[in-house]
Amino acid sequence: MVSGDLIRRQRLIDLLAKGWDLPLTLVSAPAGSGKTTLVSDWLAMCPCPSAWLSLGEGDSSLAIFLDYFIAAIRSIIPDACEKTLALLRVAELPPLRILASSLINEIDSLRDSAALATEKSFVLVLDDYHLIKGQAISDLLIEILRHPPQTMRLVLITRMDPALPLSSLRARRQLLEVRREALRFTVDETEAFLERTLEAPVSREVAALLADKTEGWIAGLHLVAFNLHQVSDPDTFLSDLRSTDRYVMDYLLDEVFSLQPPTIQEFLLKTSILEITE
Numbered sequence: 001m002v003s004g005d006l007i008r009r010q011r012l013i014d015l016l017a018k019g020w021d022l023p024l025t026l027v028s029a030p031a032g033s034g035k036t037t038l039v040s041d042w043l044a045m046c047p048c049p050s051a052w053l054s055l056g057e058g059d060s061s062l063a064i065f066l067d068y069f070i071a072a073i074r075s076i077i078p079d080a081c082e083k084t085l086a087l088l089r090v091a092e093l094p095p096l097r098i099l100a101s102s103l104i105n106e107i108d109s110l111r112d113s114a115a116l117a118t119e120k121s122f123v124l125v126l127d128d129y130h131l132i133k134g135q136a137i138s139d140l141l142i143e144i145l146r147h148p149p150q151t152m153r154l155v156l157i158t159r160m161d162p163a164l165p166l167s168s169l170r171a172r173r174q175l176l177e178v179r180r181e182a183l184r185f186t187v188d189e190t191e192a193f194l195e196r197t198l199e200a201p202v203s204r205e206v207a208a209l210l211a212d213k214t215e216g217w218i219a220g221l222h223l224v225a226f227n228l229h230q231v232s233d234p235d236t237f238l239s240d241l242r243s244t245d246r247y248v249m250d251y252l253l254d255e256v257f258s259l260q261p262p263t264i265q266e267f268l269l270k271t272s273i274l275e276i277t278e
Contacts, residue, residue: 007192008041009034012182016042019176023148024169025155026162029180032219035157038183039125048153049076049115050123060133062140063088066099069124073152076122077113081106096136100143107149121151129158138163145169184216193218197225209242 016039019025027035043050051072059065066088070081084102087094111120132138141154142164148154156162169175185193191207214220224241228234 007189007196009038009189012038012178013042013045015178015182016176017046020153022176023145023152023154023174024164025153025176025178026166027155027157027178028161029159029178029183031159032217032222033180033183034218035178035183036127038178039127039155039157043123043125046123048119048121048123050125051075052125052127054127055129055131057131057133059131060137062096062099062136063093065132065137066103066140070103072124073107073110073122077110077115080110080113096139097143100140104144104147104149107152110151116151121153123153123155125155125157127157129156129162130160132162135163145174148174183218185211185214185218185221186216187211190214190216190221193221194225197222198228206238209238213241 016025027039029035043052053068053072055065055068059068066084070085070088073080081103084099084106087099087102093099110116110122116122141162144154145164166175166177170177187204187208190211191202191204194202194207194210210221210224214224227237
């Protein structure tokens with residue numbers, strides 16, 4: 001998560017709102033693209049109840065995942081999904097289709113709960129879905145999406161596409177996608193972000209330059225803003241950035257990262273880890 005969208009990106013919030021009647025929203029982009037911040041901002045404006053489940057590699061077991069999945073729903077409706085939860089307590093886990101069928105029916109039955117009296121539905125966010133290993137959990141979601149409960153909108157936040165039938169979901173108009181291209185900061189958003197971050201006016205030319213050089217990547221804009229706070233001659237830095245033909249991250253790593261104290265370098269490395277996939 002880049003907690004740096006100091007501006008509200010209304011165009012993307014409006015995009016998320018358009019998918020209200022769709023069972024699945026996929027927010028898929030590389031690290032540092034502002035995915036989590038965007039969804040958080042949208043939920044803050046959304047009148048519906050919501051729950052957030054942050055995932056890790058240790059949650060890849062179907063039983064563990066379902067336990068957390070139901071716990072997230074129960075944070076909205078405390079007595080939800082009791083029968084499915086009971087199935088998780090037996091000595092041998094039932095077949096996936098039985099678990100999925102039970103879960104779908106119980107989520108659908110929540111339409112009469114007091115918590116959904118106004119909106120009739122809720123949002124469940126699964127963050128860092130790319131950390132889930134194996135196919136079992138994706139198979140569960142596939143079963144759920146075959147007969148999606150009307151009371152739940154599922155939002156997946158991920159660095160890579162999940163093993164779901166996305167083309168079929170698109171064809172059935174059951175999927176809203178927010179990808180890297182949409183998440184890129186526009187010139188207007190870059191200008192607003194830099195002015196809020198630097199607490200000083202930023203020219204349109206500079207905003208356009210940085211939007212182009214960073215390709216609208218908010219993590220790159222953060223590095224630029226960080227450097228502009230540190231350097232004694234911002235004009236020289238911007239001039240060098242304007243004249244370079246190198247990829248901006250190569251430039252930023254050479255000219256910004258390498259000049260930071262070891263403690264700052266260690267912090268940036270720990271908070272900027274990218275998974276490499278083939």
